[in-house]
Amino acid sequence: MVEKTTIHPQQQAWPGTEGKMQPPAEFIRPGYRGSDKLKDKVALITGADSGIGRSAAIHFAREGADVAVMYLSEDEDAEETKRLVEAEGRRCTLIAGDIRNADFCRQALEQVIETFGKLNILVNNAGTQAVSKDMTELSDAQWEETFATNMHGMFYLSKAALAYLGEDDIIINTTSINAYIGPEFLIDYSATKGAIVSFTRALSNQVVGRGVRVNAVAPGPVWTPLQPATLGAYDPQMLEDFGAGTPMGRAAQPSELGPCYVFLASLDSSFISGQTLHPNGGTVVNG
Template sequence: MSEKAQQIDAQKQDRQPGLEDEMHPSAEFIRDGYQSSDKLAGDVAMVTGGDSGIGRAVAAHFAREGADVAIVYLDEHEDAEEAKEMVERENQDCLLFDGDVRESAFCQAAVEETLDSFGGIDILVNNAAQQVVKTDLTEISDEQWEETFAINMHGYFYMARAVLPHLEAGDVIINTTSVNAFLGNDMLIDYSSTKGAIAGFTRSLSQQVASEGIRVNQVAPGPIWTPLIPATMGQYDPELVEEFGTDVPMGRPGQPAELGPAYVYLASDDSSYMSGQTLHLNGGKILNG
Protein backbone atom coordinates (compact mmCIF):
# COMPACT_ATOMS: atom_id res chain seq x y z
CA MET A 1 0.00 0.00 0.00
CA SER A 2 1.39 3.39 -0.97
CA GLU A 3 1.94 6.02 1.71
CA LYS A 4 0.98 9.67 1.42
CA ALA A 5 3.16 12.45 2.72
CA GLN A 6 1.84 13.78 6.02
CA GLN A 7 2.08 17.52 6.61
CA ILE A 8 4.70 18.35 9.23
CA ASP A 9 4.66 21.89 10.54
CA ALA A 10 7.67 23.91 11.61
CA GLN A 11 8.26 23.08 15.28
CA LYS A 12 10.86 22.57 17.95
CA GLN A 13 11.33 20.96 21.33
CA ASP A 14 13.60 22.42 23.96
CA ARG A 15 15.17 19.27 25.36
CA GLN A 16 16.81 16.03 24.33
CA PRO A 17 15.52 13.38 24.22
CA GLY A 18 12.36 14.74 22.70
CA LEU A 19 8.84 13.78 23.73
CA GLU A 20 6.20 12.02 21.65
CA ASP A 21 3.29 14.07 23.03
CA GLU A 22 4.83 17.33 21.81
CA MET A 23 5.13 16.16 18.19
CA HIS A 24 2.59 17.21 15.60
CA PRO A 25 1.52 15.17 13.83
CA SER A 26 1.88 12.09 16.03
CA ALA A 27 4.05 9.22 14.86
CA GLU A 28 2.71 5.81 13.84
CA PHE A 29 4.27 2.86 15.67
CA ILE A 30 2.49 -0.22 14.33
CA ARG A 31 -0.08 -0.51 11.59
CA ASP A 32 -3.52 -1.78 12.48
CA GLY A 33 -3.21 -4.40 9.77
CA TYR A 34 0.09 -5.84 10.96
CA GLN A 35 -0.58 -9.54 11.54
CA SER A 36 1.42 -11.65 13.97
CA SER A 37 2.94 -14.94 12.90
CA ASP A 38 4.36 -15.65 16.38
CA LYS A 39 7.84 -15.25 14.96
CA LEU A 40 9.25 -14.32 18.39
CA ALA A 41 7.00 -16.39 20.63
CA GLY A 42 8.67 -17.02 24.00
CA ASP A 43 11.59 -14.68 23.32
CA VAL A 44 12.88 -11.88 25.55
CA ALA A 45 14.09 -8.65 23.95
CA MET A 46 15.91 -5.63 25.35
CA VAL A 47 15.46 -2.36 23.42
CA THR A 48 17.40 0.79 24.26
CA GLY A 49 15.63 4.02 23.44
CA GLY A 50 12.49 1.92 23.47
CA ASP A 51 10.20 4.56 24.93
CA SER A 52 9.65 6.47 21.68
CA GLY A 53 10.32 6.63 17.97
CA ILE A 54 11.92 3.64 16.29
CA GLY A 55 12.53 1.92 19.63
CA ARG A 56 8.85 2.02 20.57
CA ALA A 57 7.90 0.66 17.16
CA VAL A 58 10.36 -2.20 17.64
CA ALA A 59 8.95 -2.97 21.09
CA ALA A 60 5.39 -2.96 19.75
CA HIS A 61 6.19 -5.26 16.83
CA PHE A 62 8.21 -7.64 18.99
CA ALA A 63 5.36 -7.85 21.49
CA ARG A 64 2.82 -8.58 18.77
CA GLU A 65 5.12 -11.38 17.59
CA GLY A 66 5.11 -12.90 21.09
CA ALA A 67 8.18 -11.48 22.87
CA ASP A 68 8.43 -9.99 26.34
CA VAL A 69 10.28 -6.69 26.21
CA ALA A 70 12.63 -4.77 28.51
CA ILE A 71 12.70 -1.09 27.55
CA VAL A 72 15.73 1.04 28.43
CA TYR A 73 15.26 4.80 28.34
CA LEU A 74 16.70 7.98 29.86
CA ASP A 75 14.02 9.95 31.70
CA GLU A 76 10.97 10.29 29.44
CA HIS A 77 8.71 8.49 31.94
CA GLU A 78 5.37 9.27 30.29
CA ASP A 79 6.59 8.05 26.90
CA ALA A 80 8.00 4.92 28.54
CA GLU A 81 4.69 4.15 30.25
CA GLU A 82 2.87 4.52 26.94
CA ALA A 83 5.35 2.15 25.29
CA LYS A 84 4.84 -0.34 28.11
CA GLU A 85 1.08 -0.16 27.64
CA MET A 86 1.53 -0.97 23.95
CA VAL A 87 3.52 -4.08 24.86
CA GLU A 88 1.02 -5.15 27.50
CA ARG A 89 -1.92 -4.71 25.12
CA GLU A 90 -0.33 -7.53 23.15
CA ASN A 91 -0.51 -9.70 26.31
CA GLN A 92 3.25 -9.56 26.81
CA ASP A 93 5.23 -8.50 29.87
CA CYS A 94 7.30 -5.33 29.87
CA LEU A 95 10.05 -4.00 32.14
CA LEU A 96 11.15 -0.36 32.23
CA PHE A 97 14.68 0.78 33.09
CA ASP A 98 15.39 4.50 33.31
CA GLY A 99 19.03 5.46 33.24
CA ASP A 100 21.98 6.54 31.14
CA VAL A 101 23.53 4.09 28.66
CA ARG A 102 26.75 6.11 28.93
CA GLU A 103 27.22 4.37 32.28
CA SER A 104 28.55 0.85 32.04
CA ALA A 105 27.25 -0.04 35.51
CA PHE A 106 23.70 0.96 34.58
CA CYS A 107 23.78 -1.19 31.44
CA GLN A 108 25.07 -4.16 33.42
CA ALA A 109 22.43 -3.72 36.12
CA ALA A 110 19.58 -3.48 33.59
CA VAL A 111 20.75 -6.69 31.93
CA GLU A 112 21.03 -8.53 35.24
CA GLU A 113 17.56 -7.44 36.37
CA THR A 114 16.09 -8.52 33.03
CA LEU A 115 17.71 -11.92 33.43
CA ASP A 116 16.36 -12.21 36.98
CA SER A 117 12.83 -11.24 35.91
CA PHE A 118 12.52 -12.98 32.54
CA GLY A 119 15.03 -15.81 32.89
CA GLY A 120 17.02 -14.96 29.78
CA ILE A 121 17.64 -12.58 26.90
CA ASP A 122 17.34 -13.62 23.26
CA ILE A 123 17.42 -10.29 21.43
CA LEU A 124 19.28 -7.05 22.05
CA VAL A 125 18.35 -3.96 20.06
CA ASN A 126 20.79 -1.07 20.48
CA ASN A 127 18.90 2.01 19.42
CA ALA A 128 19.37 4.93 21.87
CA ALA A 129 20.94 7.98 20.24
CA GLN A 130 21.35 11.73 20.27
CA GLN A 131 22.34 14.29 17.64
CA VAL A 132 23.10 18.00 17.69
CA VAL A 133 23.06 20.15 14.55
CA LYS A 134 26.29 22.06 13.91
CA THR A 135 27.12 23.42 10.46
CA ASP A 136 30.75 24.26 11.32
CA LEU A 137 33.17 21.65 12.62
CA THR A 138 34.95 24.26 14.73
CA GLU A 139 31.72 24.85 16.67
CA ILE A 140 31.57 21.25 17.90
CA SER A 141 32.86 21.34 21.46
CA ASP A 142 34.88 18.60 23.12
CA GLU A 143 31.89 17.94 25.37
CA GLN A 144 29.47 17.51 22.47
CA TRP A 145 31.83 15.22 20.55
CA GLU A 146 32.48 13.04 23.59
CA GLU A 147 28.84 12.93 24.66
CA THR A 148 27.60 11.94 21.21
CA PHE A 149 30.08 9.07 21.07
CA ALA A 150 29.33 8.07 24.66
CA ILE A 151 25.59 7.75 24.00
CA ASN A 152 25.58 6.52 20.41
CA MET A 153 28.56 4.18 20.45
CA HIS A 154 29.77 3.46 23.99
CA GLY A 155 26.23 2.59 25.07
CA TYR A 156 26.01 0.02 22.28
CA PHE A 157 29.28 -1.52 23.42
CA TYR A 158 28.27 -1.59 27.11
CA MET A 159 24.93 -3.23 26.37
CA ALA A 160 26.37 -5.79 23.96
CA ARG A 161 29.17 -6.69 26.36
CA ALA A 162 26.69 -7.19 29.21
CA VAL A 163 24.24 -9.27 27.16
CA LEU A 164 26.64 -11.36 25.07
CA PRO A 165 27.63 -13.93 27.77
CA HIS A 166 23.93 -14.82 28.09
CA LEU A 167 23.19 -15.30 24.39
CA GLU A 168 22.98 -18.70 22.79
CA ALA A 169 22.88 -20.08 19.26
CA GLY A 170 19.98 -18.49 17.42
CA ASP A 171 20.04 -15.29 19.49
CA VAL A 172 20.65 -11.90 17.91
CA ILE A 173 21.96 -8.38 18.35
CA ILE A 174 20.49 -5.64 16.15
CA ASN A 175 22.09 -2.21 16.01
CA THR A 176 20.51 0.96 14.65
CA THR A 177 22.94 2.84 12.45
CA SER A 178 21.85 5.49 9.90
CA VAL A 179 21.87 6.42 6.24
CA ASN A 180 24.30 9.13 7.38
CA ALA A 181 26.94 6.46 8.04
CA PHE A 182 26.96 5.79 4.30
CA LEU A 183 26.22 9.22 2.80
CA GLY A 184 27.53 11.59 5.46
CA ASN A 185 25.74 14.71 6.66
CA ASP A 186 27.40 18.10 6.79
CA MET A 187 25.09 19.24 9.60
CA LEU A 188 25.65 16.14 11.76
CA ILE A 189 29.35 15.33 11.58
CA ASP A 190 29.73 13.86 15.07
CA TYR A 191 26.44 11.93 14.83
CA SER A 192 27.35 10.56 11.39
CA SER A 193 30.75 9.53 12.69
CA THR A 194 29.19 7.52 15.50
CA LYS A 195 26.88 5.81 13.05
CA GLY A 196 29.89 4.85 10.93
CA ALA A 197 31.51 3.43 14.05
CA ILE A 198 28.38 1.38 14.71
CA ALA A 199 28.61 -0.09 11.22
CA GLY A 200 32.18 -1.22 11.91
CA PHE A 201 31.15 -2.56 15.31
CA THR A 202 28.30 -4.56 13.78
CA ARG A 203 30.46 -6.13 11.09
CA SER A 204 33.34 -6.95 13.43
CA LEU A 205 31.22 -8.40 16.23
CA SER A 206 29.23 -10.47 13.76
CA GLN A 207 32.42 -12.21 12.67
CA GLN A 208 33.54 -12.81 16.23
CA VAL A 209 30.35 -14.60 17.31
CA ALA A 210 29.22 -16.29 14.08
CA SER A 211 30.77 -19.60 15.08
CA GLU A 212 28.57 -19.56 18.21
CA GLY A 213 25.43 -19.24 16.12
CA ILE A 214 24.79 -15.66 17.26
CA ARG A 215 23.87 -13.17 14.54
CA VAL A 216 24.62 -9.42 14.55
CA ASN A 217 23.02 -7.14 11.98
CA GLN A 218 21.98 -3.51 11.68
CA VAL A 219 19.24 -1.27 10.30
CA ALA A 220 20.15 2.00 8.58
CA PRO A 221 17.12 4.29 8.69
CA GLY A 222 16.77 7.34 6.51
CA PRO A 223 14.61 10.29 7.65
CA ILE A 224 12.13 8.89 10.18
CA TRP A 225 9.57 11.00 12.07
CA THR A 226 10.65 10.68 15.72
CA PRO A 227 11.01 13.12 18.66
CA LEU A 228 14.70 13.42 17.84
CA ILE A 229 13.82 15.59 14.84
CA PRO A 230 11.99 18.52 16.53
CA ALA A 231 14.35 18.20 19.51
CA THR A 232 17.47 18.61 17.34
CA MET A 233 16.77 20.03 13.90
CA GLY A 234 13.85 22.03 15.27
CA GLN A 235 15.99 23.49 18.00
CA TYR A 236 18.47 24.67 15.37
CA ASP A 237 15.82 25.94 12.93
CA PRO A 238 12.11 25.00 13.20
CA GLU A 239 11.73 25.45 9.44
CA LEU A 240 14.04 22.48 8.87
CA VAL A 241 11.44 20.22 10.46
CA GLU A 242 8.82 21.29 7.91
CA GLU A 243 11.15 20.16 5.12
CA PHE A 244 12.32 17.00 6.86
CA GLY A 245 12.45 13.96 4.58
CA THR A 246 11.32 15.75 1.43
CA ASP A 247 14.70 15.26 -0.26
CA VAL A 248 14.45 11.47 -0.64
CA PRO A 249 12.95 9.92 -3.79
CA MET A 250 9.71 9.06 -1.96
CA GLY A 251 9.40 12.71 -1.00
CA ARG A 252 8.46 12.15 2.64
CA PRO A 253 9.86 11.00 5.99
CA GLY A 254 9.16 7.44 7.07
CA GLN A 255 7.10 6.39 10.06
CA PRO A 256 8.53 4.21 12.85
CA ALA A 257 5.85 1.64 11.93
CA GLU A 258 7.58 1.19 8.57
CA LEU A 259 10.79 0.05 10.30
CA GLY A 260 9.38 -2.32 12.90
CA PRO A 261 8.97 -5.29 10.52
CA ALA A 262 12.62 -5.03 9.47
CA TYR A 263 13.70 -5.55 13.08
CA VAL A 264 11.30 -8.48 13.35
CA TYR A 265 12.95 -10.02 10.30
CA LEU A 266 16.43 -9.64 11.75
CA ALA A 267 15.30 -10.94 15.15
CA SER A 268 13.53 -14.02 13.79
CA ASP A 269 14.65 -17.23 12.14
CA ASP A 270 13.62 -15.74 8.79
CA SER A 271 17.09 -14.14 8.66
CA SER A 272 18.96 -17.22 9.88
CA TYR A 273 21.59 -16.99 7.09
CA MET A 274 22.22 -13.27 7.53
CA SER A 275 24.86 -11.67 9.76
CA GLY A 276 27.06 -8.61 9.56
CA GLN A 277 24.60 -7.03 7.13
CA THR A 278 22.58 -3.82 6.83
CA LEU A 279 18.94 -3.27 5.96
CA HIS A 280 18.50 0.15 4.34
CA LEU A 281 15.10 1.76 4.91
CA ASN A 282 15.66 5.26 3.63
CA GLY A 283 12.89 6.33 1.28
CA GLY A 284 14.62 5.23 -1.90
CA LYS A 285 18.15 6.62 -1.51
CA ILE A 286 20.56 4.66 -3.71
CA LEU A 287 23.86 3.99 -1.95
CA ASN A 288 27.12 3.29 -3.74
CA GLY A 289 29.40 0.55 -2.46
Protein backbone atom coordinates in the same frame (compact mmCIF):
# COMPACT_ATOMS: atom_id res chain seq x y z
CA MET B 1 0.72 3.20 -0.36
CA VAL B 2 1.69 5.27 2.68
CA GLU B 3 0.61 8.86 2.28
CA LYS B 4 3.06 11.68 2.82
CA THR B 5 2.75 13.27 6.25
CA THR B 6 2.95 17.05 6.29
CA ILE B 7 5.44 18.14 8.94
CA HIS B 8 5.51 21.78 9.96
CA PRO B 9 8.33 23.68 11.70
CA GLN B 10 8.40 22.84 15.43
CA GLN B 11 10.83 22.35 18.25
CA GLN B 12 11.08 20.57 21.59
CA ALA B 13 13.44 20.52 24.53
CA TRP B 14 15.85 17.58 24.63
CA PRO B 15 15.22 14.62 24.72
CA GLY B 16 11.76 15.23 23.21
CA THR B 17 8.44 13.50 23.83
CA GLU B 18 5.91 11.77 21.62
CA GLY B 19 2.97 13.66 23.10
CA LYS B 20 4.15 17.00 21.71
CA MET B 21 4.78 15.84 18.15
CA GLN B 22 2.57 17.25 15.41
CA PRO B 23 1.40 15.23 13.66
CA PRO B 24 1.56 12.15 15.92
CA ALA B 25 3.65 9.23 14.69
CA GLU B 26 2.32 5.79 13.72
CA PHE B 27 3.96 2.81 15.42
CA ILE B 28 2.30 -0.23 13.88
CA ARG B 29 0.03 -0.54 10.87
CA PRO B 30 -3.58 -1.35 11.75
CA GLY B 31 -3.45 -4.41 9.50
CA TYR B 32 -0.15 -5.86 10.79
CA ARG B 33 -0.77 -9.47 11.84
CA GLY B 34 1.67 -11.30 14.06
CA SER B 35 2.55 -14.93 13.42
CA ASP B 36 4.54 -15.98 16.53
CA LYS B 37 7.87 -15.32 14.83
CA LEU B 38 9.30 -14.32 18.23
CA LYS B 39 7.12 -16.49 20.46
CA ASP B 40 8.38 -16.47 24.07
CA LYS B 41 11.57 -14.62 23.17
CA VAL B 42 12.88 -11.87 25.45
CA ALA B 43 14.07 -8.59 23.94
CA LEU B 44 15.90 -5.64 25.45
CA ILE B 45 15.49 -2.44 23.41
CA THR B 46 17.23 0.84 24.19
CA GLY B 47 15.43 4.06 23.40
CA ALA B 48 12.15 2.13 23.28
CA ASP B 49 10.10 4.82 25.00
CA SER B 50 9.38 6.42 21.62
CA GLY B 51 10.06 6.43 17.89
CA ILE B 52 11.73 3.47 16.22
CA GLY B 53 12.38 1.73 19.55
CA ARG B 54 8.71 1.87 20.51
CA SER B 55 7.71 0.53 17.11
CA ALA B 56 10.14 -2.38 17.49
CA ALA B 57 8.78 -3.11 20.97
CA ILE B 58 5.16 -3.25 19.79
CA HIS B 59 6.01 -5.37 16.75
CA PHE B 60 8.05 -7.77 18.89
CA ALA B 61 5.16 -8.09 21.33
CA ARG B 62 2.69 -8.79 18.54
CA GLU B 63 5.07 -11.52 17.38
CA GLY B 64 5.05 -13.07 20.87
CA ALA B 65 8.06 -11.56 22.67
CA ASP B 66 8.37 -10.05 26.13
CA VAL B 67 10.15 -6.70 26.14
CA ALA B 68 12.45 -4.73 28.44
CA VAL B 69 12.34 -1.03 27.60
CA MET B 70 15.46 1.00 28.34
CA TYR B 71 15.17 4.78 28.22
CA LEU B 72 16.80 7.91 29.63
CA SER B 73 14.14 9.91 31.50
CA GLU B 74 10.94 10.09 29.44
CA ASP B 75 8.73 8.32 31.99
CA GLU B 76 5.39 9.19 30.41
CA ASP B 77 6.44 7.95 26.98
CA ALA B 78 7.92 4.79 28.49
CA GLU B 79 4.72 4.02 30.37
CA GLU B 80 2.79 4.34 27.11
CA THR B 81 5.14 1.89 25.42
CA LYS B 82 4.59 -0.52 28.31
CA ARG B 83 0.83 -0.14 27.96
CA LEU B 84 1.02 -0.89 24.25
CA VAL B 85 3.22 -3.96 24.75
CA GLU B 86 0.96 -5.31 27.47
CA ALA B 87 -2.07 -4.69 25.26
CA GLU B 88 -0.54 -7.33 22.97
CA GLY B 89 -0.65 -9.81 25.84
CA ARG B 90 3.07 -9.74 26.61
CA ARG B 91 5.12 -8.70 29.63
CA CYS B 92 7.07 -5.45 29.74
CA THR B 93 9.50 -3.98 32.22
CA LEU B 94 10.89 -0.43 32.23
CA ILE B 95 14.54 0.41 32.96
CA ALA B 96 15.43 4.11 33.24
CA GLY B 97 19.01 5.33 33.16
CA ASP B 98 21.96 6.58 31.16
CA ILE B 99 23.58 4.09 28.78
CA ARG B 100 26.78 6.15 28.84
CA ASN B 101 27.38 4.53 32.25
CA ALA B 102 28.91 1.05 31.99
CA ASP B 103 27.73 -0.02 35.45
CA PHE B 104 24.15 0.93 34.61
CA CYS B 105 24.31 -1.14 31.42
CA ARG B 106 25.53 -4.18 33.31
CA GLN B 107 22.86 -3.72 35.98
CA ALA B 108 20.18 -3.39 33.30
CA LEU B 109 21.18 -6.76 31.81
CA GLU B 110 21.06 -8.32 35.26
CA GLN B 111 17.59 -6.87 35.79
CA VAL B 112 16.38 -8.39 32.53
CA ILE B 113 17.66 -11.82 33.56
CA GLU B 114 16.12 -11.51 37.02
CA THR B 115 12.78 -10.49 35.52
CA PHE B 116 12.50 -12.79 32.51
CA GLY B 117 15.11 -15.47 33.12
CA LYS B 118 16.84 -15.05 29.76
CA LEU B 119 17.72 -12.71 26.90
CA ASN B 120 17.38 -13.52 23.19
CA ILE B 121 17.37 -10.16 21.41
CA LEU B 122 19.32 -6.99 22.10
CA VAL B 123 18.37 -3.90 20.09
CA ASN B 124 20.88 -1.05 20.47
CA ASN B 125 18.67 1.78 19.27
CA ALA B 126 19.13 4.77 21.59
CA GLY B 127 21.03 7.70 20.14
CA THR B 128 21.55 11.43 20.13
CA GLN B 129 22.50 14.10 17.63
CA ALA B 130 23.09 17.84 17.61
CA VAL B 131 23.47 20.23 14.70
CA SER B 132 26.83 21.90 14.12
CA LYS B 133 27.50 23.58 10.78
CA ASP B 134 31.11 24.51 11.53
CA MET B 135 33.50 21.89 12.95
CA THR B 136 35.66 24.60 14.49
CA GLU B 137 32.66 25.39 16.70
CA LEU B 138 31.86 21.75 17.50
CA SER B 139 32.75 21.49 21.17
CA ASP B 140 34.86 18.70 22.62
CA ALA B 141 32.04 18.02 25.07
CA GLN B 142 29.47 17.51 22.30
CA TRP B 143 31.82 15.22 20.37
CA GLU B 144 32.45 13.09 23.48
CA GLU B 145 28.77 13.01 24.48
CA THR B 146 27.66 11.87 21.02
CA PHE B 147 30.17 9.02 21.00
CA ALA B 148 29.39 8.07 24.60
CA THR B 149 25.68 7.79 23.88
CA ASN B 150 25.71 6.32 20.38
CA MET B 151 28.78 4.10 20.54
CA HIS B 152 29.99 3.48 24.09
CA GLY B 153 26.56 2.46 25.37
CA MET B 154 26.25 0.00 22.49
CA PHE B 155 29.60 -1.53 23.43
CA TYR B 156 28.74 -1.79 27.13
CA LEU B 157 25.38 -3.46 26.49
CA SER B 158 26.59 -5.81 23.78
CA LYS B 159 29.53 -6.90 25.92
CA ALA B 160 27.24 -7.63 28.88
CA ALA B 161 24.61 -9.33 26.72
CA LEU B 162 27.01 -11.85 25.20
CA ALA B 163 27.09 -13.74 28.49
CA TYR B 164 23.40 -14.60 27.94
CA LEU B 165 23.00 -14.90 24.17
CA GLY B 166 23.21 -18.27 22.48
CA GLU B 167 22.24 -20.17 19.34
CA ASP B 168 19.84 -18.20 17.10
CA ASP B 169 19.95 -15.12 19.34
CA ILE B 170 20.58 -11.70 17.86
CA ILE B 171 22.03 -8.22 18.35
CA ILE B 172 20.51 -5.50 16.18
CA ASN B 173 22.17 -2.09 16.01
CA THR B 174 20.55 1.09 14.72
CA THR B 175 22.90 3.01 12.46
CA SER B 176 21.74 5.63 9.91
CA ILE B 177 21.75 6.63 6.28
CA ASN B 178 23.97 9.48 7.50
CA ALA B 179 26.85 7.02 7.84
CA TYR B 180 26.78 6.77 4.05
CA ILE B 181 25.83 10.27 2.90
CA GLY B 182 27.65 12.35 5.54
CA PRO B 183 25.50 15.47 6.05
CA GLU B 184 27.82 18.38 6.74
CA PHE B 185 25.85 19.58 9.77
CA LEU B 186 25.99 16.22 11.62
CA ILE B 187 29.70 15.37 11.63
CA ASP B 188 29.88 13.76 15.07
CA TYR B 189 26.58 11.89 14.65
CA SER B 190 27.56 10.60 11.21
CA ALA B 191 30.93 9.48 12.56
CA THR B 192 29.26 7.40 15.28
CA LYS B 193 26.87 5.84 12.80
CA GLY B 194 29.76 4.83 10.56
CA ALA B 195 31.45 3.31 13.60
CA ILE B 196 28.29 1.30 14.29
CA VAL B 197 28.41 -0.22 10.80
CA SER B 198 32.01 -1.34 11.36
CA PHE B 199 31.25 -2.51 14.91
CA THR B 200 28.38 -4.60 13.56
CA ARG B 201 30.55 -6.29 10.94
CA ALA B 202 33.45 -6.98 13.29
CA LEU B 203 31.33 -8.26 16.17
CA SER B 204 29.41 -10.50 13.77
CA ASN B 205 32.65 -12.10 12.63
CA GLN B 206 33.64 -12.68 16.25
CA VAL B 207 30.43 -14.35 17.45
CA VAL B 208 28.75 -15.86 14.39
CA GLY B 209 30.46 -19.19 15.10
CA ARG B 210 28.49 -19.32 18.34
CA GLY B 211 25.24 -18.99 16.42
CA VAL B 212 24.72 -15.37 17.50
CA ARG B 213 23.91 -13.03 14.62
CA VAL B 214 24.72 -9.30 14.61
CA ASN B 215 23.06 -7.00 12.09
CA ALA B 216 22.09 -3.36 11.73
CA VAL B 217 19.33 -1.13 10.37
CA ALA B 218 20.23 2.16 8.66
CA PRO B 219 17.04 4.24 8.51
CA GLY B 220 16.60 7.29 6.38
CA PRO B 221 14.55 10.20 7.78
CA VAL B 222 11.98 8.92 10.30
CA TRP B 223 9.41 11.00 12.18
CA THR B 224 10.47 10.62 15.83
CA PRO B 225 10.95 12.99 18.81
CA LEU B 226 14.67 13.13 18.00
CA GLN B 227 13.89 15.43 15.08
CA PRO B 228 12.05 18.30 16.84
CA ALA B 229 14.39 17.94 19.84
CA THR B 230 17.55 18.30 17.72
CA LEU B 231 16.99 19.65 14.21
CA GLY B 232 13.95 21.63 15.34
CA ALA B 233 15.72 22.88 18.45
CA TYR B 234 18.49 24.27 16.27
CA ASP B 235 16.15 25.76 13.67
CA PRO B 236 12.44 24.83 13.44
CA GLN B 237 12.56 25.49 9.69
CA MET B 238 14.85 22.46 9.28
CA LEU B 239 11.73 20.31 9.73
CA GLU B 240 9.85 21.96 6.88
CA ASP B 241 9.12 19.12 4.45
CA PHE B 242 11.30 16.77 6.52
CA GLY B 243 12.24 13.80 4.35
CA ALA B 244 11.20 15.43 1.08
CA GLY B 245 14.68 14.88 -0.33
CA THR B 246 14.27 11.09 -0.49
CA PRO B 247 13.21 9.51 -3.80
CA MET B 248 9.86 8.72 -2.14
CA GLY B 249 9.55 12.38 -1.23
CA ARG B 250 8.68 11.84 2.42
CA ALA B 251 9.90 10.74 5.83
CA ALA B 252 9.09 7.27 7.18
CA GLN B 253 6.73 6.50 10.00
CA PRO B 254 8.17 4.32 12.80
CA SER B 255 5.61 1.68 11.77
CA GLU B 256 7.64 1.18 8.58
CA LEU B 257 10.78 0.38 10.57
CA GLY B 258 9.40 -2.08 13.12
CA PRO B 259 9.05 -4.95 10.61
CA CYS B 260 12.75 -4.60 9.69
CA TYR B 261 13.65 -5.38 13.30
CA VAL B 262 11.22 -8.31 13.36
CA PHE B 263 12.87 -9.73 10.24
CA LEU B 264 16.36 -9.49 11.72
CA ALA B 265 15.25 -10.79 15.14
CA SER B 266 13.51 -13.84 13.70
CA LEU B 267 14.77 -16.94 11.91
CA ASP B 268 13.59 -15.37 8.65
CA SER B 269 17.10 -13.85 8.63
CA SER B 270 18.91 -17.02 9.73
CA PHE B 271 21.56 -16.72 6.97
CA ILE B 272 22.19 -13.00 7.46
CA SER B 273 24.87 -11.62 9.78
CA GLY B 274 27.17 -8.61 9.68
CA GLN B 275 24.79 -6.87 7.30
CA THR B 276 22.80 -3.63 7.25
CA LEU B 277 19.22 -3.11 6.06
CA HIS B 278 18.49 0.22 4.36
CA PRO B 279 14.88 1.38 4.84
CA ASN B 280 15.56 4.88 3.55
CA GLY B 281 12.89 5.81 1.02
CA GLY B 282 14.82 4.71 -2.05
CA THR B 283 18.15 6.48 -1.57
CA VAL B 284 20.97 4.47 -3.15
CA VAL B 285 23.96 4.04 -0.83
CA ASN B 286 27.21 2.13 -1.08
CA GLY B 287 27.81 -0.50 1.59
